[in-house]
Amino acid sequence: MLSNLGSYYNISKLLTEISNLSATFDSSLRGHNLRVSLISLLVATKLTFSRNFLLNILVASLLHDIGILFFREREQISLLKEENYGDGAIHLHAFIGYKLLNRYPFFREPARIVRDHHRTYSEFVSSPSRFSFPAQILFLADRVDVWVSNRLANGYSLLESIGLLREKLERGRGTLFSPKLLDILFNFYYDREAFWFNLYTEEEYAKEMVLDWLDRLDFTLSIEELLKTVNLFGFIIDFKSPFTATHSSGVAQTATHLASYFHFSQEELRKMKVAGFLHDIGKILIPTEILEKPGRLTDNEFFIMKSHVYHTYRILSRFIHNEDIVKWASYHHEKLNGKGYPFRLKANQIPLGSRIMAIADMFTALTEERPYKKAMSSSEALGILIQFSKRGELDDQIVSLLAKNLKAIDKSRQIAQERASELYRDLKRIVGKFDSSGSESC
Numbered sequence: 001m002l003s004n005l006g007s008y009y010n011i012s013k014l015l016t017e018i019s020n021l022s023a024t025f026d027s028s029l030r031g032h033n034l035r036v037s038l039i040s041l042l043v044a045t046k047l048t049f050s051r052n053f054l055l056n057i058l059v060a061s062l063l064h065d066i067g068i069l070f071f072r073e074r075e076q077i078s079l080l081k082e083e084n085y086g087d088g089a090i091h092l093h094a095f096i097g098y099k100l101l102n103r104y105p106f107f108r109e110p111a112r113i114v115r116d117h118h119r120t121y122s123e124f125v126s127s128p129s130r131f132s133f134p135a136q137i138l139f140l141a142d143r144v145d146v147w148v149s150n151r152l153a154n155g156y157s158l159l160e161s162i163g164l165l166r167e168k169l170e171r172g173r174g175t176l177f178s179p180k181l182l183d184i185l186f187n188f189y190y191d192r193e194a195f196w197f198n199l200y201t202e203e204e205y206a207k208e209m210v211l212d213w214l215d216r217l218d219f220t221l222s223i224e225e226l227l228k229t230v231n232l233f234g235f236i237i238d239f240k241s242p243f244t245a246t247h248s249s250g251v252a253q254t255a256t257h258l259a260s261y262f263h264f265s266q267e268e269l270r271k272m273k274v275a276g277f278l279h280d281i282g283k284i285l286i287p288t289e290i291l292e293k294p295g296r297l298t299d300n301e302f303f304i305m306k307s308h309v310y311h312t313y314r315i316l317s318r319f320i321h322n323e324d325i326v327k328w329a330s331y332h333h334e335k336l337n338g339k340g341y342p343f344r345l346k347a348n349q350i351p352l353g354s355r356i357m358a359i360a361d362m363f364t365a366l367t368e369e370r371p372y373k374k375a376m377s378s379s380e381a382l383g384i385l386i387q388f389s390k391r392g393e394l395d396d397q398i399v400s401l402l403a404k405n406l407k408a409i410d411k412s413r414q415i416a417q418e419r420a421s422e423l424y425r426d427l428k429r430i431v432g433k434f435d436s437s438g439s440e441s442c
Protein backbone atom coordinates (compact mmCIF):
# COMPACT_ATOMS: atom_id res chain seq x y z
CA MET A 1 0.00 0.00 0.00
CA LEU A 2 2.55 2.53 1.13
CA SER A 3 4.91 1.89 -1.71
CA ASN A 4 2.27 3.01 -4.21
CA LEU A 5 2.56 6.64 -3.25
CA GLY A 6 6.22 6.67 -4.22
CA SER A 7 5.44 5.47 -7.72
CA TYR A 8 3.16 8.44 -8.32
CA TYR A 9 6.08 10.80 -8.33
CA ASN A 10 8.98 11.26 -10.56
CA ILE A 11 11.23 12.18 -7.67
CA SER A 12 14.00 13.50 -9.89
CA LYS A 13 11.56 15.74 -11.72
CA LEU A 14 10.08 16.90 -8.44
CA LEU A 15 13.51 18.01 -7.34
CA THR A 16 14.39 19.79 -10.59
CA GLU A 17 10.99 21.49 -10.84
CA ILE A 18 11.17 22.77 -7.30
CA SER A 19 14.76 23.86 -7.66
CA ASN A 20 13.78 25.86 -10.71
CA LEU A 21 11.27 27.90 -8.74
CA SER A 22 14.02 30.26 -7.54
CA ALA A 23 14.13 31.54 -11.10
CA THR A 24 10.52 32.69 -10.94
CA PHE A 25 11.70 35.85 -9.19
CA ASP A 26 14.05 36.78 -11.89
CA SER A 27 14.04 35.30 -15.34
CA SER A 28 17.77 35.85 -15.72
CA LEU A 29 18.26 33.13 -13.10
CA ARG A 30 16.53 30.64 -15.37
CA GLY A 31 18.51 27.47 -15.70
CA HIS A 32 21.19 28.78 -13.30
CA ASN A 33 20.70 25.96 -10.80
CA LEU A 34 20.77 23.34 -13.54
CA ARG A 35 23.94 24.69 -15.15
CA VAL A 36 25.61 25.01 -11.75
CA SER A 37 24.59 21.43 -10.96
CA LEU A 38 26.11 20.14 -14.14
CA ILE A 39 29.37 22.08 -13.77
CA SER A 40 29.68 20.93 -10.13
CA LEU A 41 29.05 17.36 -11.07
CA LEU A 42 31.54 17.36 -13.93
CA VAL A 43 34.22 18.80 -11.66
CA ALA A 44 33.32 16.39 -8.85
CA THR A 45 33.58 13.29 -11.05
CA LYS A 46 37.27 14.10 -11.57
CA LEU A 47 37.76 13.84 -7.82
CA THR A 48 35.76 10.74 -6.99
CA PHE A 49 33.11 8.33 -8.16
CA SER A 50 31.64 7.94 -4.70
CA ARG A 51 27.89 7.82 -5.19
CA ASN A 52 27.14 9.66 -1.97
CA PHE A 53 29.61 12.42 -2.68
CA LEU A 54 28.21 12.98 -6.15
CA LEU A 55 24.61 12.75 -5.04
CA ASN A 56 25.13 15.20 -2.20
CA ILE A 57 26.81 17.71 -4.45
CA LEU A 58 24.08 17.33 -7.06
CA VAL A 59 21.19 17.76 -4.63
CA ALA A 60 22.96 20.69 -2.97
CA SER A 61 23.64 22.36 -6.33
CA LEU A 62 20.03 21.98 -7.39
CA LEU A 63 18.73 23.50 -4.17
CA HIS A 64 21.58 25.91 -3.45
CA ASP A 65 19.49 29.07 -3.88
CA ILE A 66 16.29 27.70 -2.38
CA GLY A 67 16.65 30.08 0.58
CA ILE A 68 16.01 33.00 -1.75
CA LEU A 69 12.34 32.02 -1.93
CA PHE A 70 12.10 33.28 1.63
CA PHE A 71 12.93 36.82 0.55
CA ARG A 72 10.96 39.32 -1.36
CA GLU A 73 13.51 42.06 -1.35
CA ARG A 74 15.03 42.67 -4.74
CA GLU A 75 18.44 43.31 -3.15
CA GLN A 76 18.69 39.77 -1.88
CA ILE A 77 17.91 38.41 -5.31
CA SER A 78 20.28 40.69 -7.14
CA LEU A 79 23.05 39.75 -4.71
CA LEU A 80 23.03 36.30 -6.28
CA LYS A 81 24.03 37.72 -9.62
CA GLU A 82 26.73 40.00 -8.39
CA GLU A 83 30.35 39.17 -8.41
CA ASN A 84 30.37 39.18 -4.73
CA TYR A 85 32.92 37.07 -2.93
CA GLY A 86 31.94 36.12 0.52
CA ASP A 87 30.89 39.32 2.27
CA GLY A 88 28.19 39.11 4.93
CA ALA A 89 24.87 39.61 3.17
CA ILE A 90 25.49 36.99 0.52
CA HIS A 91 25.50 34.24 3.15
CA LEU A 92 21.97 34.94 4.31
CA HIS A 93 20.08 33.04 1.61
CA ALA A 94 22.63 30.24 1.97
CA PHE A 95 22.00 30.04 5.69
CA ILE A 96 18.22 30.05 5.28
CA GLY A 97 18.56 27.24 2.72
CA TYR A 98 20.68 25.35 5.24
CA LYS A 99 18.10 25.80 7.99
CA LEU A 100 15.29 24.57 5.74
CA LEU A 101 17.16 21.50 4.52
CA ASN A 102 18.97 20.59 7.71
CA ARG A 103 15.68 19.68 9.37
CA TYR A 104 15.68 16.46 7.40
CA PRO A 105 18.30 13.74 7.97
CA PHE A 106 18.34 12.82 4.27
CA PHE A 107 19.22 16.41 3.30
CA ARG A 108 21.74 17.01 6.06
CA GLU A 109 24.92 16.77 3.99
CA PRO A 110 23.51 18.84 1.09
CA ALA A 111 22.39 21.35 3.73
CA ARG A 112 26.00 21.89 4.86
CA ILE A 113 27.14 22.34 1.28
CA VAL A 114 24.38 24.89 0.67
CA ARG A 115 25.32 26.78 3.84
CA ASP A 116 28.93 27.22 2.73
CA HIS A 117 28.47 27.79 -0.98
CA HIS A 118 29.74 31.38 -0.83
CA ARG A 119 32.73 30.61 1.40
CA THR A 120 36.04 31.34 -0.27
CA TYR A 121 38.95 28.93 -0.46
CA SER A 122 40.89 31.01 2.10
CA GLU A 123 38.02 30.74 4.55
CA PHE A 124 37.88 27.01 3.97
CA VAL A 125 41.64 26.57 4.44
CA SER A 126 41.66 28.61 7.62
CA SER A 127 38.96 26.41 9.13
CA PRO A 128 38.56 23.14 7.22
CA SER A 129 36.62 21.47 10.01
CA ARG A 130 34.07 24.26 10.04
CA PHE A 131 33.36 24.51 6.34
CA SER A 132 32.36 21.85 3.86
CA PHE A 133 34.87 21.05 1.10
CA PRO A 134 32.27 20.04 -1.50
CA ALA A 135 30.89 23.56 -1.08
CA GLN A 136 34.12 24.76 -2.76
CA ILE A 137 33.06 22.92 -5.91
CA LEU A 138 29.64 24.52 -5.79
CA PHE A 139 31.18 27.95 -5.17
CA LEU A 140 33.39 27.68 -8.25
CA ALA A 141 30.55 26.38 -10.44
CA ASP A 142 28.24 29.12 -9.21
CA ARG A 143 30.78 31.88 -9.94
CA VAL A 144 31.50 30.49 -13.41
CA ASP A 145 27.81 30.57 -14.31
CA VAL A 146 27.19 33.98 -12.75
CA TRP A 147 30.10 35.45 -14.70
CA VAL A 148 29.20 33.90 -18.05
CA SER A 149 25.45 34.54 -17.68
CA ASN A 150 26.01 38.18 -16.70
CA ARG A 151 28.25 38.73 -19.70
CA LEU A 152 25.73 37.10 -22.03
CA ALA A 153 22.93 39.19 -20.53
CA ASN A 154 25.02 42.31 -21.23
CA GLY A 155 25.25 41.52 -24.91
CA TYR A 156 28.65 39.83 -25.06
CA SER A 157 29.03 36.80 -27.28
CA LEU A 158 29.67 33.41 -25.75
CA LEU A 159 33.30 33.52 -26.89
CA GLU A 160 33.78 36.96 -25.34
CA SER A 161 32.05 35.80 -22.17
CA ILE A 162 34.33 32.85 -21.62
CA GLY A 163 37.38 34.58 -23.03
CA LEU A 164 38.24 36.58 -19.94
CA LEU A 165 37.02 33.99 -17.50
CA ARG A 166 40.27 32.05 -17.28
CA GLU A 167 42.28 35.10 -16.31
CA LYS A 168 39.65 36.18 -13.86
CA LEU A 169 39.50 32.81 -12.13
CA GLU A 170 43.31 32.54 -12.12
CA ARG A 171 43.49 35.80 -10.21
CA GLY A 172 41.56 34.07 -7.42
CA ARG A 173 43.76 30.93 -7.41
CA GLY A 174 44.49 29.90 -3.84
CA THR A 175 42.52 32.75 -2.33
CA LEU A 176 39.03 32.58 -3.76
CA PHE A 177 39.26 29.25 -5.47
CA SER A 178 40.84 25.90 -4.73
CA PRO A 179 43.88 25.40 -7.02
CA LYS A 180 42.99 21.73 -7.41
CA LEU A 181 39.46 22.53 -8.60
CA LEU A 182 40.70 25.21 -10.99
CA ASP A 183 43.13 22.67 -12.46
CA ILE A 184 40.27 20.25 -13.06
CA LEU A 185 38.20 22.93 -14.75
CA PHE A 186 41.07 24.08 -16.98
CA ASN A 187 42.56 20.66 -17.75
CA PHE A 188 39.38 18.80 -18.54
CA TYR A 189 36.72 21.24 -19.61
CA TYR A 190 37.66 24.84 -20.27
CA ASP A 191 39.16 24.39 -23.74
CA ARG A 192 36.45 22.08 -24.97
CA GLU A 193 34.00 24.18 -26.96
CA ALA A 194 31.30 21.55 -26.48
CA PHE A 195 31.41 22.13 -22.73
CA TRP A 196 30.27 25.72 -23.25
CA PHE A 197 27.90 24.97 -26.13
CA ASN A 198 26.15 22.37 -23.96
CA LEU A 199 25.69 24.83 -21.15
CA TYR A 200 24.85 28.03 -22.98
CA THR A 201 23.44 27.28 -26.39
CA GLU A 202 21.03 24.49 -25.56
CA GLU A 203 18.44 25.31 -22.97
CA GLU A 204 17.33 21.78 -22.20
CA TYR A 205 20.73 20.11 -22.13
CA ALA A 206 21.61 20.76 -18.49
CA LYS A 207 18.16 19.63 -17.38
CA GLU A 208 18.36 16.39 -19.36
CA MET A 209 21.81 15.65 -17.98
CA VAL A 210 20.81 16.43 -14.41
CA LEU A 211 17.77 14.13 -14.66
CA ASP A 212 19.96 11.48 -16.19
CA TRP A 213 22.50 11.75 -13.37
CA LEU A 214 19.80 11.63 -10.69
CA ASP A 215 18.63 8.36 -12.21
CA ARG A 216 22.11 7.00 -12.59
CA LEU A 217 22.95 7.82 -8.99
CA ASP A 218 19.67 6.19 -8.05
CA PHE A 219 18.18 9.13 -6.20
CA THR A 220 15.25 7.76 -4.23
CA LEU A 221 13.38 8.74 -1.10
CA SER A 222 11.26 6.62 1.19
CA ILE A 223 7.56 7.48 1.45
CA GLU A 224 8.15 9.25 4.75
CA GLU A 225 11.03 11.24 3.27
CA LEU A 226 8.90 12.07 0.28
CA LEU A 227 6.09 13.41 2.45
CA LYS A 228 8.58 15.48 4.42
CA THR A 229 10.07 16.87 1.21
CA VAL A 230 6.61 17.85 0.00
CA ASN A 231 5.95 19.42 3.39
CA LEU A 232 9.16 21.42 3.02
CA PHE A 233 8.00 22.72 -0.36
CA GLY A 234 4.68 23.63 1.26
CA PHE A 235 6.61 25.79 3.73
CA ILE A 236 8.51 27.46 0.94
CA ILE A 237 5.27 28.35 -0.87
CA ASP A 238 3.72 29.77 2.28
CA PHE A 239 6.72 31.69 3.52
CA LYS A 240 6.52 33.98 0.54
CA SER A 241 4.08 36.09 2.52
CA PRO A 242 3.76 36.51 6.30
CA PHE A 243 -0.01 36.36 5.86
CA THR A 244 0.06 32.88 4.41
CA ALA A 245 3.10 31.62 6.33
CA THR A 246 1.26 28.59 7.68
CA HIS A 247 -1.65 28.37 5.24
CA SER A 248 -0.77 25.14 3.39
CA SER A 249 -0.04 23.35 6.65
CA GLY A 250 -3.51 24.33 7.90
CA VAL A 251 -5.19 23.32 4.64
CA ALA A 252 -3.37 19.96 4.49
CA GLN A 253 -4.39 19.16 8.05
CA THR A 254 -8.03 20.29 7.68
CA ALA A 255 -8.48 18.45 4.38
CA THR A 256 -6.99 15.23 5.72
CA HIS A 257 -9.10 15.48 8.86
CA LEU A 258 -12.30 16.02 6.84
CA ALA A 259 -11.38 13.20 4.46
CA SER A 260 -11.02 10.79 7.37
CA TYR A 261 -14.78 11.14 8.00
CA PHE A 262 -15.37 9.92 4.47
CA HIS A 263 -13.41 6.72 5.10
CA PHE A 264 -10.51 7.56 2.85
CA SER A 265 -7.87 4.80 3.00
CA GLN A 266 -4.47 5.47 4.59
CA GLU A 267 -2.98 5.95 1.16
CA GLU A 268 -5.73 8.35 0.10
CA LEU A 269 -5.19 10.33 3.28
CA ARG A 270 -1.50 10.65 2.44
CA LYS A 271 -2.41 11.79 -1.06
CA MET A 272 -4.76 14.35 0.46
CA LYS A 273 -1.96 15.65 2.66
CA VAL A 274 0.36 16.01 -0.31
CA ALA A 275 -2.37 17.79 -2.30
CA GLY A 276 -3.00 20.11 0.66
CA PHE A 277 0.67 21.04 1.01
CA LEU A 278 0.93 21.81 -2.70
CA HIS A 279 -2.51 23.26 -3.53
CA ASP A 280 -1.17 26.82 -3.78
CA ILE A 281 2.20 26.04 -5.37
CA GLY A 282 1.10 28.18 -8.35
CA LYS A 283 1.16 31.24 -6.07
CA ILE A 284 4.93 31.23 -6.42
CA LEU A 285 4.29 32.78 -9.84
CA ILE A 286 1.92 35.51 -8.62
CA PRO A 287 3.53 38.89 -7.82
CA THR A 288 3.62 39.70 -4.10
CA GLU A 289 1.98 43.09 -4.77
CA ILE A 290 -1.13 41.23 -5.88
CA LEU A 291 -0.99 38.56 -3.16
CA GLU A 292 -0.71 41.21 -0.47
CA LYS A 293 -2.74 44.06 -1.86
CA PRO A 294 -4.67 45.56 1.04
CA GLY A 295 -7.62 46.76 -1.05
CA ARG A 296 -9.86 45.27 -3.69
CA LEU A 297 -8.10 43.72 -6.66
CA THR A 298 -8.75 45.27 -10.07
CA ASP A 299 -10.26 43.00 -12.73
CA ASN A 300 -6.86 42.55 -14.24
CA GLU A 301 -5.21 41.73 -10.92
CA PHE A 302 -7.94 39.24 -10.06
CA PHE A 303 -7.50 37.60 -13.46
CA ILE A 304 -3.79 37.15 -12.67
CA MET A 305 -4.60 35.93 -9.17
CA LYS A 306 -6.91 33.29 -10.63
CA SER A 307 -4.03 31.86 -12.62
CA HIS A 308 -2.41 30.48 -9.45
CA VAL A 309 -4.64 27.38 -9.61
CA TYR A 310 -3.89 26.96 -13.29
CA HIS A 311 -0.17 27.06 -12.48
CA THR A 312 -0.67 24.59 -9.64
CA TYR A 313 -2.23 22.24 -12.18
CA ARG A 314 0.58 22.71 -14.69
CA ILE A 315 3.44 22.42 -12.19
CA LEU A 316 2.01 19.36 -10.44
CA SER A 317 1.16 17.59 -13.71
CA ARG A 318 4.83 17.68 -14.58
CA PHE A 319 5.99 15.48 -11.72
CA ILE A 320 2.97 13.82 -10.14
CA HIS A 321 1.61 10.90 -12.09
CA ASN A 322 -1.55 10.58 -10.11
CA GLU A 323 -4.78 12.24 -11.18
CA ASP A 324 -6.25 12.34 -7.69
CA ILE A 325 -3.47 14.42 -6.20
CA VAL A 326 -3.37 16.81 -9.16
CA LYS A 327 -7.16 17.29 -9.22
CA TRP A 328 -7.64 17.51 -5.47
CA ALA A 329 -4.96 20.18 -5.31
CA SER A 330 -5.82 22.18 -8.43
CA TYR A 331 -9.62 22.28 -8.35
CA HIS A 332 -9.90 24.06 -5.02
CA HIS A 333 -11.49 27.18 -6.53
CA GLU A 334 -14.00 25.30 -8.66
CA LYS A 335 -17.63 25.66 -7.56
CA LEU A 336 -20.44 23.09 -7.72
CA ASN A 337 -22.61 25.59 -9.64
CA GLY A 338 -20.01 25.87 -12.38
CA LYS A 339 -18.96 29.40 -11.46
CA GLY A 340 -15.55 28.56 -10.07
CA TYR A 341 -12.18 28.94 -11.77
CA PRO A 342 -10.06 28.36 -13.76
CA PHE A 343 -11.68 25.37 -15.50
CA ARG A 344 -15.32 26.28 -14.80
CA LEU A 345 -16.07 22.63 -14.01
CA LYS A 346 -19.59 21.34 -13.41
CA ALA A 347 -20.51 19.52 -10.19
CA ASN A 348 -20.19 16.07 -11.75
CA GLN A 349 -16.62 16.87 -12.81
CA ILE A 350 -15.49 17.85 -9.33
CA PRO A 351 -14.35 14.84 -7.28
CA LEU A 352 -14.98 14.50 -3.56
CA GLY A 353 -11.31 15.17 -2.75
CA SER A 354 -11.45 18.52 -4.58
CA ARG A 355 -14.67 19.49 -2.81
CA ILE A 356 -13.03 18.72 0.51
CA MET A 357 -9.97 20.75 -0.47
CA ALA A 358 -12.14 23.74 -1.46
CA ILE A 359 -13.78 23.74 1.96
CA ALA A 360 -10.50 23.16 3.83
CA ASP A 361 -8.93 26.04 1.87
CA MET A 362 -11.76 28.48 2.55
CA PHE A 363 -12.09 27.49 6.18
CA THR A 364 -8.36 27.94 6.78
CA ALA A 365 -8.17 31.21 4.84
CA LEU A 366 -11.13 32.70 6.73
CA THR A 367 -9.51 31.94 10.08
CA GLU A 368 -6.29 33.68 8.98
CA GLU A 369 -5.54 37.37 8.96
CA ARG A 370 -4.93 38.91 5.53
CA PRO A 371 -3.95 42.44 4.50
CA TYR A 372 -7.56 43.05 3.45
CA LYS A 373 -9.33 41.33 6.35
CA LYS A 374 -9.16 40.28 10.00
CA ALA A 375 -9.04 36.67 11.17
CA MET A 376 -12.43 35.10 11.92
CA SER A 377 -13.35 32.67 14.65
CA SER A 378 -14.06 29.11 13.55
CA SER A 379 -17.81 29.53 14.04
CA GLU A 380 -17.88 32.77 12.03
CA ALA A 381 -15.96 30.97 9.26
CA LEU A 382 -18.42 28.10 9.38
CA GLY A 383 -21.30 30.59 9.04
CA ILE A 384 -19.81 31.85 5.78
CA LEU A 385 -19.26 28.33 4.46
CA ILE A 386 -22.90 27.49 5.20
CA GLN A 387 -23.99 30.51 3.14
CA PHE A 388 -21.83 29.31 0.26
CA SER A 389 -23.25 25.80 0.44
CA LYS A 390 -26.79 27.23 0.43
CA ARG A 391 -25.90 29.11 -2.75
CA GLY A 392 -24.91 25.80 -4.33
CA GLU A 393 -21.20 26.57 -4.44
CA LEU A 394 -19.87 24.18 -1.79
CA ASP A 395 -20.82 20.60 -0.96
CA ASP A 396 -23.35 20.78 1.90
CA GLN A 397 -22.58 17.27 3.12
CA ILE A 398 -18.95 18.22 3.78
CA VAL A 399 -19.96 21.52 5.34
CA SER A 400 -22.31 19.73 7.75
CA LEU A 401 -19.55 17.29 8.70
CA LEU A 402 -17.34 20.27 9.40
CA ALA A 403 -20.12 21.80 11.53
CA LYS A 404 -20.55 18.55 13.47
CA ASN A 405 -16.84 18.21 14.21
CA LEU A 406 -15.91 21.87 14.25
CA LYS A 407 -14.02 21.85 17.54
CA ALA A 408 -11.84 18.84 16.76
CA ILE A 409 -11.08 19.98 13.22
CA ASP A 410 -10.27 23.51 14.27
CA LYS A 411 -8.01 22.29 17.07
CA SER A 412 -5.96 20.07 14.77
CA ARG A 413 -5.73 22.91 12.23
CA GLN A 414 -4.42 25.25 14.91
CA ILE A 415 -1.81 22.76 16.11
CA ALA A 416 -0.55 22.18 12.55
CA GLN A 417 -0.33 25.92 11.91
CA GLU A 418 1.40 26.64 15.20
CA ARG A 419 4.03 24.05 14.41
CA ALA A 420 4.66 25.64 11.02
CA SER A 421 4.80 29.11 12.51
CA GLU A 422 7.63 28.07 14.85
CA LEU A 423 9.84 27.41 11.85
CA TYR A 424 8.72 30.63 10.19
CA ARG A 425 9.54 32.68 13.28
CA ASP A 426 12.87 30.92 13.62
CA LEU A 427 13.83 31.87 10.05
CA LYS A 428 12.60 35.44 10.52
CA ARG A 429 14.74 35.70 13.64
CA ILE A 430 17.78 34.58 11.69
CA VAL A 431 17.13 37.23 9.05
CA GLY A 432 16.73 39.86 11.75
CA LYS A 433 19.85 38.90 13.63
CA PHE A 434 22.11 38.06 10.76
CA ASP A 435 25.00 40.40 11.28
CA SER A 436 26.78 42.04 8.44
CA SER A 437 29.91 39.97 8.91
CA GLY A 438 27.87 37.00 7.86
CA SER A 439 28.62 35.05 10.98
CA GLU A 440 26.17 32.54 12.29
CA SER A 441 25.68 34.33 15.56
CA CYS A 442 22.01 33.54 15.49
Ligand SMILES: [Fe+2]
Binding pocket: 032, 036, 064, 065, 080, 142
Ligand atom coordinates in the same frame (compact mmCIF):
# COMPACT_ATOMS: atom_id res chain seq x y z
FE1 LIG B 1 23.69 30.52 -7.27
Ligand SMILES: [Fe+2]
Binding pocket: 279, 280, 308, 309, 332, 333, 361
Ligand atom coordinates in the same frame (compact mmCIF):
# COMPACT_ATOMS: atom_id res chain seq x y z
FE1 LIG C 1 -5.80 28.99 -3.85
Ligand SMILES: [Fe+2]
Binding pocket: 247, 251, 279, 280, 361
Ligand atom coordinates in the same frame (compact mmCIF):
# COMPACT_ATOMS: atom_id res chain seq x y z
FE1 LIG D 1 -5.11 28.19 -0.49
